[in-house]
């Protein structure tokens with residue numbers, strides 16, 4: 001049994017990771033300040049004898065004895081990370097320093113949840129790990145993109161200078177149950193709009209592409225990466241290579257929800273990448289043939305079911321409050 005710390009454990013990805021690591025017989029400590037995460041995501045785990053939660057902000061140091069750390073704490077959607085950009089930079093940079101300092105002191109292995117945003121608006125397609133990216137350092141997305149880039153730098157420097165055992169993964173767009181209803185990300189936006197019978201908002205002409213991986217595939221990749229030999233530190237891309245235009249995705253979600261919603265078009269936000277697709281050759285070769293196994297249809301159906309039940313619960317609570 002390993003003792004594992006997950007920062008950002010009450011968030012979308014973190015809560016799935018808590019579940020999976022507990023299922024595998026580990027002791028899990030979930031650390032979160034609940035900025036974007038929620039206790040609802042982990043409430044079903046609270047009675048588990050090997051699950052603990054700590055309310056803490058990773059911009060402050062913490063002392064705790066663990067074998068492994070998954071560093072996920074950071075708001076991930078533009079609406080959330082742009083709400084307080086200075087805090088976003090602090091979370092990425094000071095959070096990385098605090099987690100690396102902790103790993104160094106207690107001799108733990110530490111993984112950084114980095115992002116495809118380190119590639120910015122890429123000039124190379126699909127993006128391999130060797131590509132350095134095309135990031136605007138002074139734009140509205142910079143607090144997140146540059147914060148994550150600096151965190152990667154810190155991970156490499158702690159590894160080279162202090163011999164800390166590190167792993168870096170670059171996560172591409174991920175979706176699934178427990179995503180926040182109002183986080184403004186395209187999959188949640190489209191599903192909520194379709195379920196409420198509202199028109200789906202397409203930014204630009206809808207021809208920009210993204211690739212979406214289901215959260216279970218990501219978690220599998222994260223665990224395989226954490227268990228690779230010490231010498232393999234990454235960064236490694238984890239994402240789905242199947243690419244869709246936003247227009248295709250919108251039409252697919254309307255079909256799967258059986259919604260009567262239409263489409264409305266709005267201007268593209270500043271610095272929005274036009275295309276994003278991972279090159280996953282490294283993940284395949286280093287992570288035992290890892291690949292995305294969940295088909296978009298299956299993943300979307302599970303996600304739609306989750307959003308449908310969450311919206312119903314919300315509506316029922318409102319009704320009770322009115323009575």
Ligand SMILES: NC(=O)c1ccc[n+]([C@@H]2O[C@H](COP(=O)([O-])OP(=O)(O)OC[C@H]3O[C@@H](n4cnc5c(N)ncnc54)[C@H](O)[C@@H]3O)[C@@H](O)[C@H]2O)c1
Nearest residue numbers: 008010011012013033034035036037057058073074171174
């Ligand atoms: N979801 C994706 O598609 C995606 C893509 C690339 C990278 N990532 C990375 O994966 C990680 C998890 O993303 P997610 O989608 O689950 O987002 P999320 O917002 O659901 O989860 C982030 C969690 O971190 C917590 N948090 C934020 N700031 C904190 C702080 N200062 N101290 C302690 N806790 C803090 C939040 O409350 C939340 O529970 C993030 O680091 C994100 O950058 C996610």
